[in-house]
Amino acid sequence: MSDYKTYFAERRDQHLNELKEWLSIPSISALSEHKGDILASAKWLADALTRAGMETVEIHETEGHPIVYAERMKAPGKPTILIYGHYDVQPVDPLNLWTTPPFEPNIRDGKIFARGATDDKGQLFLHVKAVEAILRQEGKLPVNVKFVVEGEEEIAGVSLPKFLEENSEKLKCDAVVISDSSLLEPGKPSICTGLRGLCSLEITVTTARTDLHSGLYGGAVPNALHALTSLVATLHDEKGRVTVEGFYEGVPTLTDLEKQDLASYNPDEKKLAADLGLDTLYGEEGYTFTERTGARPTLELNGVWGGFQGEGTKTVIPKEAHAKITCRLVGTQDPQRTLDRIDAHLYKHLQPGAKLHIQHIERANAFTCDPSDRMLQLAADAYEEVYGTRAVFTKDGGSIPVVATFSSVLKSPVVMMGFGLPDENLHAPDEHFSLDNFDKGLLTLVNYLHKTAGASAV
Amino acid sequence: MSDYKTYFAERRDQHLNELKEWLSIPSISALSEHKGDILASAKWLADALTRAGMETVEIHETEGHPIVYAERMKAPGKPTILIYGHYDVQPVDPLNLWTTPPFEPNIRDGKIFARGATDDKGQLFLHVKAVEAILRQEGKLPVNVKFVVEGEEEIAGVSLPKFLEENSEKLKCDAVVISDSSLLEPGKPSICTGLRGLCSLEITVTTARTDLHSGLYGGAVPNALHALTSLVATLHDEKGRVTVEGFYEGVPTLTDLEKQDLASYNPDEKKLAADLGLDTLYGEEGYTFTERTGARPTLELNGVWGGFQGEGTKTVIPKEAHAKITCRLVGTQDPQRTLDRIDAHLYKHLQPGAKLHIQHIERANAFTCDPSDRMLQLAADAYEEVYGTRAVFTKDGGSIPVVATFSSVLKSPVVMMGFGLPDENLHAPDEHFSLDNFDKGLLTLVNYLHKTAGASAV
Numbered sequence: 062m063s064d065y066k067t068y069f070a071e072r073r074d075q076h077l078n079e080l081k082e083w084l085s086i087p088s089i090s091a092l093s094e095h096k097g098d099i100l101a102s103a104k105w106l107a108d109a110l111t112r113a114g115m116e117t118v119e120i121h122e123t124e125g126h127p128i129v130y131a132e133r134m135k136a137p138g139k140p141t142i143l144i145y146g147h148y149d150v151q152p153v154d155p156l157n158l159w160t161t162p163p164f165e166p167n168i169r170d171g172k173i174f175a176r177g178a179t180d181d182k183g184q185l186f187l188h189v190k191a192v193e194a195i196l197r198q199e200g201k202l203p204v205n206v207k208f209v210v211e212g213e214e215e216i217a218g219v220s221l222p223k224f225l226e227e228n229s230e231k232l233k234c235d236a237v238v239i240s241d242s243s244l245l246e247p248g249k250p251s252i253c254t255g256l257r258g259l260c261s262l263e264i265t266v267t268t269a270r271t272d273l274h275s276g277l278y279g280g281a282v283p284n285a286l287h288a289l290t291s292l293v294a295t296l297h298d299e300k301g302r303v304t305v306e307g308f309y310e311g312v313p314t315l316t317d318l319e320k321q322d323l324a325s326y327n328p329d330e331k332k333l334a335a336d337l338g339l340d341t342l343y344g345e346e347g348y349t350f351t352e353r354t355g356a357r358p359t360l361e362l363n364g365v366w367g368g369f370q371g372e373g374t375k376t377v378i379p380k381e382a383h384a385k386i387t388c389r390l391v392g393t394q395d396p397q398r399t400l401d402r403i404d405a406h407l408y409k410h411l412q413p414g415a416k417l418h419i420q421h422i423e424r425a426n427a428f429t430c431d432p433s434d435r436m437l438q439l440a441a442d443a444y445e446e447v448y449g450t451r452a453v454f455t456k457d458g459g460s461i462p463v464v465a466t467f468s469s470v471l472k473s474p475v476v477m478m479g480f481g482l483p484d485e486n487l488h489a490p491d492e493h494f495s496l497d498n499f500d501k502g503l504l505t506l507v508n509y510l511h512k513t514a515g516a517s518a519v
Numbered sequence: 520m521s522d523y524k525t526y527f528a529e530r531r532d533q534h535l536n537e538l539k540e541w542l543s544i545p546s547i548s549a550l551s552e553h554k555g556d557i558l559a560s561a562k563w564l565a566d567a568l569t570r571a572g573m574e575t576v577e578i579h580e581t582e583g584h585p586i587v588y589a590e591r592m593k594a595p596g597k598p599t600i601l602i603y604g605h606y607d608v609q610p611v612d613p614l615n616l617w618t619t620p621p622f623e624p625n626i627r628d629g630k631i632f633a634r635g636a637t638d639d640k641g642q643l644f645l646h647v648k649a650v651e652a653i654l655r656q657e658g659k660l661p662v663n664v665k666f667v668v669e670g671e672e673e674i675a676g677v678s679l680p681k682f683l684e685e686n687s688e689k690l691k692c693d694a695v696v697i698s699d700s701s702l703l704e705p706g707k708p709s710i711c712t713g714l715r716g717l718c719s720l721e722i723t724v725t726t727a728r729t730d731l732h733s734g735l736y737g738g739a740v741p742n743a744l745h746a747l748t749s750l751v752a753t754l755h756d757e758k759g760r761v762t763v764e765g766f767y768e769g770v771p772t773l774t775d776l777e778k779q780d781l782a783s784y785n786p787d788e789k790k791l792a793a794d795l796g797l798d799t800l801y802g803e804e805g806y807t808f809t810e811r812t813g814a815r816p817t818l819e820l821n822g823v824w825g826g827f828q829g830e831g832t833k834t835v836i837p838k839e840a841h842a843k844i845t846c847r848l849v850g851t852q853d854p855q856r857t858l859d860r861i862d863a864h865l866y867k868h869l870q871p872g873a874k875l876h877i878q879h880i881e882r883a884n885a886f887t888c889d890p891s892d893r894m895l896q897l898a899a900d901a902y903e904e905v906y907g908t909r910a911v912f913t914k915d916g917g918s919i920p921v922v923a924t925f926s927s928v929l930k931s932p933v934v935m936m937g938f939g940l941p942d943e944n945l946h947a948p949d950e951h952f953s954l955d956n957f958d959k960g961l962l963t964l965v966n967y968l969h970k971t972a973g974a975s976a977v
Contacts, residue, residue, distance in 0.1 A: 270796030276917030338728030459734030
């Protein structure tokens with residue numbers, strides 16, 4: 062690896078200048094006036110992949126923003142690694158909170174500042190340069206490599222899932238590698254082996270045709286707020302468990318290995334509570350913080366409202382009340398089935414005299430993969446040799462639908478090898494990427510491609 | 520009574536012209552620019568009382584609007600009747616919804632239209648003219664009469680309670696008569712023998728210092744909306760009863776007579792539900808609609824809010840949630856004690872990890888009097904002879920603090936003899952007063968004053 066250290070050190074300025082060029086393109090997928098920039102960003106990437114030595118480089122038109130595809134399949138009998146990333150970025154508001162303009166990349170304090178620096182151009186760039194480095198140094202790649210890079214990640218677009226379904230044979234691989242996440246903290250790499258799924262709904266409870274006066278009717282007619290609050294209060298028991306019948310079906314029992322992994326990065330819970338301004342954490346009894354957020358499903362009220370919200374008193378009996386609910390799902394919990402179960406629970410527990418209307422909003426499957434999988438263990442090895450500490454396998458409480466889609470469509474392990482840091486302001490002003498992880502990331506990825514050559518191909 | 524029929528018929532135009540004069544004065548107590556009109560209205564009334572033959576007529580200055588006091592104590596050994604009313608009126612917005620201007624009284628369809636026509640100038644005017652009629656016809660009153668008329672009724676002012684406390688000896692009487700309410704429906708007189716008290720509070724539940732992301736924290740931290748909704752859901756049991764310990768202390772058991780009275784005007788509950796757009800009414804088990812609203816206390820959520828109320832989904836764990844609550848009270852339930860009991864209940868049932876802040880807002884005592892009291896039975900007799908049907912004794916679900924104050928300070932029965940109708944638009948555009956009840960009201964009040972002469976004085 063010392064050869065590569067030298068190689069990257071000698072070319073560091075040149076590489077950073079190239080990245081700055083890409084980061085200067087305001088490829089904001091959410092804003093139609095940046096359509097041209099989106100195309101320019103895709104084109105820039107395609108050119109960079111060609112320069113790196115990828116053989117086939119294609120820009121696939123979609124109904125939304127194009128998908129950049131590239132491959133180099135010159136390692137017969139060796140595994141195929143598919144690298145995923147995205148070339149679009151978030152909007153930049155509020156602009157006045159940026160220290161330097163978001164599309165004028167600036168290096169200071171060992172960090173590169175720009176929109177997209179860590180999410181995800183900077184991290185994807187590492188893969189391009191890792192491939193290029195191996196080809197320059199060795200003339201060939203130790204494995205077959207494919208790139209799939211989309212331009213709709215920040216707008217939850219539908220083009221990529223469609224592309225995956227339609228090209229599942231072409232995209233066949235032994236591992237999907239994604240660098241769009243972060244280390245646990247500086248110097249502590251992690252590989253995420255679980256993401257929670259999601260389903261969401263909005264419920265409306267109605268009672269009388271109009272709001273009623275509590276002097277004339279109080280105590281004798283249904284109150285939409287009583288009906289709603291008593292209804293949603295039935296969704297959890299006193300120990301924080303969700304009471305919806307069948308809700309936990311498909312939730313895997315944690316293995317000892319998983320418990321160990323989760324324990325290895327469980328925070329000091331008392332300190333965490335204090336940091337959040339809480340007397341105590343709260344959740345399903347019998348589980349730690351990382352187990353609750355990473356490996357257990359949850360049902361949360363995100364909004365509740367009805368009746369009078371102004372100053373003072375209004376003696377009104379409200380005719381309607383609303384609640385927004387999201388569930389985070391794990392294992393094989395089915396989002397639609399979960400929504401149906403919640404519906405059944407709500408109808409069963411509705412107070413007499415109240416009517417219920419339910420709107421389903423989102424559905425996303427959970428993602429989970431086995432940390433003992435060879436492709437994941439090799440990634441941990443690759444990190445260890447560069448960072449001096451082995452990557453921790455984590456379960457993340459959030460939801461990234463595309464990861465579950467890759468996993469289910471391509472049936473390959475997904476290796477989430479992130480090089481960001483938790484405080485790099487993604488989606489916020491002053492987004493940046495640590496140059497220390499830029500350097501270590503390049504070496505880790507070169508290392509990983511070499512290691513996977515030893516794994517057996519599909 | 521036929522003499523009085525003729526008397527009033529002959530003077531009807533003159534009386535209506537006088538009332539129109541008073542109704543032309545825009546004595547809106549809520550608006551400071553009408554301060555002069557308030558004084559003019561008080562002065563007009565004082566003059567009318569003098570013309571009617573009241574002996575002592577005083578305008579008492581207060582820190583707010585003046586109180587008009589009058590008395591004629593020339594029936595030694597006979598009971599004393601204190602007549603209460605108010606000479607101020609509500610604001611008139613929205614002005615464009617009035618068919619004729621609110622302060623240009625207009626007679627059409629057997630009704631007089633103007634702000635204050637039924638609430639309360641028109642009704643109080645009946646008492647002035649009843650007294651005047653007896654004095655003109657008979658030269659003396661069969662009982663002693665006092666008038667106490669305030670100008671702050673529509674702004675819930677503090678001057679009258681203070682005046683009552685300070686002048687309780689001067690105001691001593693055998694009955695307080697108030698005409699500021701309505702018949703049950705045309706031709707069906709009623710006497711209200713109960714008004715509910717009130718207490719109100721606002722509660723705020725807080726959890727973490729900031730809103731948290733449900734991906735990172737969902738299932739492992741307290742959610743203010745869970746804490747609030749599960750908390751307020753504990754305030755009622757499944758049968759609609761309030762579960763706060765001691766809440767029902769001071770709630771009287773209904774006597775058979777009261778049950779009969781309440782049953783006599785209980786609506787067709789199925790029809791009422793359908794009219795309100797409800798599948799069914801709902802309330803404390805074992806009670807009818809009129810029992811629930813008239814004789815039972817209640818605790819209502821008037822507003823609940825927290826978290827995200829916009830379109831779509833936001834995966835937020837809210838840090839705070841709010842609820843507004845009012846209770847209607849009956850019998851000797853103490854408003855402050857009730858608030859304290861609710862506080863204790865809420866603190867006892869608060870979920871771990873949540874903090875609670877409670878703000879008490881209003882407190883008013885309930886009013887109740889015994890319908891078998893002689894002064895009330897005589898009022899029912901007086902109605903019966905004029906309307907041909909006996910007045911029903913009702914319990915009203917609303918709260919009128921001044922009634923409870925009269926009852927507690929003067930220790931006299933309060934006779935709520937209203938002559939309005941439920942649909943006369945008080946507090947709304949096109950307020951009016953039925954001339955049929957104007958005519959019958961005069962006769963009923965003359966009748967009542969004669970009847971009370973037979974009751975024993977204090």
